[in-house]
Amino acid sequence: MRHRGPDELGTWSEAGARPAVVLGFNRLAIIDIAHSHQPLRWGPPEAPDRYLLVFNGEIYNYLELRDELATGYGAAFATDGDGEAIVAAYHYWGTGALARLRGMFAFALWDTVTRELFCARDPFGIKPLFFATGPGGTAVASEKKCLLDLADVLHLDGAIDRRALQHYTVLQYVPEPETLHRGVRRLESGCYARIRPHQPQPQITRYFVPRFAAEPFTRDSEQARYDQITAVLEDSVAKHMRADVTVGAFLSGGIDSTAIAALAIRHNPRLITFTTGFEREGFSEIDVAAASAEAIGARHIAKVVSPSEFVAALPEIVWYLDEPVADPALVPLFFVAREARKHVKVVLSGEGADELFGGYTIYREPLSLKPFDYLPGRLRRMVGALSKPLPDGLRGKSLLHRGSLTLEQRYYGNARSFSDEQLRQVLPGFRPEWTHTDVTAPLYAQSAGWDPVARMQHIDLFTWLRGDILVKADKMTMANSLELRVPFLDPEVFAVACRLPVNAKITRSTTKYALRRALEPIVPAHVLHRPKLGFPVPIRHWLRAGELLEWAYATVDSSQANDLVDIAATRRMLDEHRCGAADHSRRLWTVLIFMLWHAIFVEHSVIPRITEPQYPVQL
Incomplete structure (x- = not known):
C-alpha cells in the first residue's frame, strides 16, 4: 500500500499478547506533517496510552472538535493533527462521535482496555475498508490485495463469488458489501464494526441513514434556500482547503467541479486546476475547462491521453482498483491524477453533486412517465405487452415499455450493462434469482412513500456513488499518492440538499435547478447550463x-x-x-x-x- 502513503511507514504490535494484535500504516502527510505519526497513541489522563489508531482520510472540522473536547472535557493533545480528535471524540462520546465528524475516513481503533477493535467508515463511503475473517484471525485494510496476501495466514475462502460476479456484470461494479472473493467483504459506507478476539465475524451497525425529506418552497423561502446552498458550499470548501500542503482542483467542463474551483480560489489565489481529454473530437472538455480556469483566475494544466497510453496503463489501473469497475472514465482520471501529483498533494473535485442535488438526466424520467401513474396496474401491464412486438428503435417503444413498469422494476441505478437474456449468453453460471433486486429492494423499502426522484437519489447514494464514482476517485488518485477531497459530500451540505423539493431539483428542461440558481453568482456563465459530460472516453x-x-x-x-x-x-x-x-x-x-x-x-x-x-x- 505504499502508493497510498509513501511519506512514512509505521507499525505497532502488542508484545506477548494472545491473540496477537498488529497495526500498520503508510502515511500520506497532509496535516501536522512533522507529528501525527501513525499508529497514533492517545488516552485520557488516567490511561494515556489506552488507544491506538490507524486512520485514512481527513477530518475537516478537527480544530473545532479539539477545542470542544479540550474545553468541555479537559482532553489534552500532543499533536496539531486531526487523528487525535477522532480518538478523543470516541472516548468521550462513544459511537455518537461519528455523527460529529465532517470528513472522509476509514479507521481502525484498538482499545487496550476492552480488547476491542472499533472500525468505521464515513457516511458516504469516500474511503474504503475491507475486512476478512477466517480460522486464522481477522484483518482489515484499505485495499483488498493486502488481505489476499494474508489468505494463507487467515485460512480464507479464496473462491470467486459468482453472485457478486453476476451483480458486477449487470451494474458495472461490485456492490457493497460484496467483493469478487467470497472470503473478503467491505464495511459499508456509514457503518461501524466491533471486532473482538475469537469473535466469528465483526458486529456491524449502521450509524448513518440518509433521508430525503422535502420541504416545499414558498415564495418567501425560495431565494433564502438558494442562499443557504451557497453558504453551506462556501463553508464546506473552506474547511476542505485545510491542509499544510498545496491544494489544487480537478476541473471538467461542468458546473460541479467549476463551482468547487471557483470557491477554492478564494482561499488560494494561486490555485492550479487540472483536466484531461482525448484527441478525438467530442471527447475532450479541455477547451471548456481552460476557459473556466481563465474566468476564475486559476492556472490550468491539461493532460491529453493517447490510445497507446490508454491501453498500456490498463493492467496497472486494474491492479490498483482491487475490484473490477467497468467505467472507462477511471482511465483519464488516473492520468490527470498522475499529472496533478507533479504539482500538488491534494485536489478538490465535484463528485456527489448529482446524487445530492438531482443532476442525472434519468431523474427527469418520472416527469415523462407521469401519465402512466394514472393507469390501473393491469392496464399498464397490457401496454407493456403491446410494446414488445414493436420493432426495436421504433419511436415510442421504449416509453411504452418503461411506462408499464414500476420504479422498482425499471430503475437499477445509474448503470445497467446487460439484460437477463444477454447475461444468460455471457455467464455460464447465470442464476435468475440473483437479480438487481438483491441490491435495490432493501433500499426501495427504506424510501417507501418518498417522491420518485428522491427514491432514485437514494438508490444512487448506495449503489452508483459508492460503487463506481467514489471507488474510481479514491483508487485512481491514491494510486498516484494524491489525496482527493469532495466538498459536496459533506454532512452539512447533505442536510441542506435533502430538504429540496422535486421542482427544485429537476424540471422538464434542466437538472440541479436549485444548485444552478444558487451558483449563478459564482460559476462562469458558459458552464452554468452545459450538459453533463465528465471525462468522456471514445x-x-x-x-x-x-x-x-x-x-x-x-x-x-x-x-x-x-x-x-x-x-x-x-x-x-x-x-x-x-x-x-x-x-x-x-x-x-x-x-x-x-x-x-x-x-x-x-x-x-x-x-x-x-x-x-x-x-x-x-x-
Missing part, C-alpha cells in the same frame, strides 16, 4: 479499430476465465461491434475489464508494471 470508436481493438481480441483469446465467462459469446460480441452490426461497447468493456482482473488476481498471467513516481515528501 470506447465505442476505439473498440472498432486500432490498439484497443487488438488488446481486446488478445484479452479474450488468452483468457482462462472460461468457467466464469463464455469466451465464444464474448468474441462474437466483439466481432459484431467491430464490423458495426451492433454497439456492444459497454457490455464488452464490462467483460474485458473482468477478464483482465481475472488474469491479474486469479490466473497471475498478467503481471502489471507498477510505476511509483518519486515525488517530494512535502509540497
